[in-house]
Amino acid sequence: EPEVGRDDQTRKPAMDWLHGGGWFFGSWGWCGPCQFYKDRGMVVAQVEYRTRGRHATNIRDAFEDALDAIAWLRQNADQYGIDPERIGVSGFSAGAHLSLATAGLAPSDAQSKPDIAVAFSGCADLTIDPYIVRMAGGMEEAAALSPVNAEPDAWPPLYMANATRDSDCNYEAALQFSEKAKAQGAEITFLTQENAGHFFLREPERAAQTQASVNAFLDAEGF
16 A cells, blocks of 8 residues: 555554453454444554563563564554554553553653553552463563553553452552552543452443443544
8 A cells, every 4th residue: 555644634543452362372363342443443563562472572572572562553643544643552451461561661762662552450569460470481580561650751542441349450459550550640540440350351331331432532632
């Protein structure tokens, strides 16, 4: 396809999608919430980042891949008709953690810094689960890769949806993160799913509620 000029008004916002799977397995094809963005006419890039089960890697490697994916999409925005100033990142579970981590741990002037982040059932503190600590390669790395410990110059707008009965990614840690990020100046929307678990998006009513909430967030942010 022909390249699109940088001032072309038909340029679309884009979303990098990062799948779940505990940083151990998973596939770019695991992308139910991608429909949220496709329904809006956004460009969606489904990322195949490295996982422990397939590549003998750790969370740091997955994080580096997530940063590279955002930078690649921005660098190739002309080719795909994307607005390089409206590139977000989104994910579920492990992918939601990576989304929040890129928002907080990427340098503010880097091409790998997303313009927004949307996280479903994301882990904000990697130090409280022994499995996750092992996946990170130890407590020091788990702390360094925890969004709750990020001290960015500036946060992009953030959206989080977490369930109160999530046994995989702690709800209280996610809430603590959102409050800390807000105190640091973040514009953040936090949706609590009461009496639900990690996979609340599998429930049609909760999925519809979440999609409506995400749409309101994206509308407000010009996406």
